[in-house]
Amino acid sequence: MPRLTTTDHNRDIAGLTYVYPVISRRAGGLSIGINFNINNACNWRCVYCQVPDLVRGGPPPLDLALLHEELVYFLEYVLKGRFFDDYQVPPEQREIKDIAISGNGEPTSIDSFAEAIDSIGTLARQYGIFPDSHFVLISNGSLMHQAKVQAGLKGLNRFAGEVWFKVDRGSEQGREVINGCRQGQARLLENIKTSSDHCLTRLQSCVFDYAAQPWKGEDIAAYLALLKQIHSQTSVRDVLLYSLARPSCQPEADQLQALDQERLQALAEEIKALGFAVKVSV
Numbered sequence: 001m002p003r004l005t006t007t008d009h010n011r012d013i014a015g016l017t018y019v020y021p022v023i024s025r026r027a028g029g030l031s032i033g034i035n036f037n038i039n040n041a042c043n044w045r046c047v048y049c050q051v052p053d054l055v056r057g058g059p060p061p062l063d064l065a066l067l068h069e070e071l072v073y074f075l076e077y078v079l080k081g082r083f084f085d086d087y088q089v090p091p092e093q094r095e096i097k098d099i100a101i102s103g104n105g106e107p108t109s110i111d112s113f114a115e116a117i118d119s120i121g122t123l124a125r126q127y128g129i130f131p132d133s134h135f136v137l138i139s140n141g142s143l144m145h146q147a148k149v150q151a152g153l154k155g156l157n158r159f160a161g162e163v164w165f166k167v168d169r170g171s172e173q174g175r176e177v178i179n180g181c182r183q184g185q186a187r188l189l190e191n192i193k194t195s196s197d198h199c200l201t202r203l204q205s206c207v208f209d210y211a212a213q214p215w216k217g218e219d220i221a222a223y224l225a226l227l228k229q230i231h232s233q234t235s236v237r238d239v240l241l242y243s244l245a246r247p248s249c250q251p252e253a254d255q256l257q258a259l260d261q262e263r264l265q266a267l268a269e270e271i272k273a274l275g276f277a278v279k280v281s282v
């Protein structure tokens, strides 16, 4: 069996359709990943996206029975089987830190989003993983206005889960270039508010230099101005700041440059000054 490392995010490693293990630097142990977007389709197209063969679109209908079956299989393998030995996971990382819904596309796109949240949360409780491990939804936040997504957020909240909401640039134009989406300020703020009204919500921001849109001057000012608005209009108080940890799989890959620690820390200080707690991930 291969050794799982913190850089190994291969979603096929356990041979399952929806469930994949990651030894996560972010979480500091085993993160059980759930991928609904098995066709590598997303409603956005971020230039730094690490999904190979990314296409525009949404996922196929979710097979809830298969998701349940795979999760039972994988939890048994980890809790009662030889998973940690088979994958040579170091002793200090032999702990389930979280179940993270983080797909090869936007996870809230699936029609049965609320049912999936309920199914995952109920199983994790039955296996005694919650409340000690976290339940995390990693989302671009673009579909928070939909009733089925809000129903899922309510479910996530019942399991004390949280949303990591993507905000990479402060201006509409910046997001169009970086995320390949058309998202106005008002809609973005509304979606963040909806998310944080339903469930604990943290922001996740990936910042880097891109030849067509370097991270400087106006972009930084627009980002900080947006955060100021978020602080005054919502209950969001946490930001996870990171740069390019792994190479992009998009055609723009060679035009992207990670920010160094010094620039990330300087930005973190400015965000803290606005009243947020900031975690810098390297």
Ligand code: SF4
Binding pocket: 042, 043, 044, 045, 046, 048, 049, 050, 051, 054, 103, 104, 105, 106, 140, 179
């Ligand atoms: S939102 Fe996520 S999955 Fe979709 S393109 Fe951006 S980085 Fe990739």
